[in-house]
Amino acid sequence: MFFIMGVSQGQKKLNFDQLIVCGRCGRYGHLEVYMVYSYLSLFFIPVLKWGRRYYVRTTCCNASVELDAELGRKIQRGEITSLPENIIPDSPAMLQSGRKRCASCGFETEEDYQFCPKCGREL
Known part of the structure; x- marks a missing residue:
């Protein structure tokens, strides 16, 4: 008997979208939040996830910033619906x-x- 298993990284776009005027490039854009994680798969089925990190990215100039883990979890649960517009620093x-x-x-x-x-x- 043999097992097919592996460790890989995944990315998931969270259900969050906010229209802003970007402080970096001055154009209209959207803030999108992503969760990046590592996972163990057994027979190509993800079994265990760890190392979750959250990032916010603008669609206008693709500037991104890592979010605090607690803030990211609140966004993932739907508790937070807007972020301050200055979250992406100049x-x-x-x-x-x-x-x-x-x-x-x-x-x-x-x-x-x-x-x-x-x-x-x-x-």
Whole structure:
């Protein structure tokens, strides 16, 4: 007799969606919450899950931040329906260095341009 078993990582999108104006890129986007975990499978059936971590991600610029485990569990149970809009922090290096980022294409520059040299949109 032999056993087919393995350890792998899984990802599950939780039932959470919130419309925001992203503080990072300035566009409209949605906050989505994901749970990432490791699991043991026996004969291709997940048997045991461990190491659950929760992340929030924006759909506009794909910025993501890890959430506190307790907050993630509350979102998973449906107890929390909205998060603060500043949950995705601005890049501190950009704010301190005076760099500008185009909200449309993501081009970064230190020059004092009024329009993006890559796509032509206003900075």
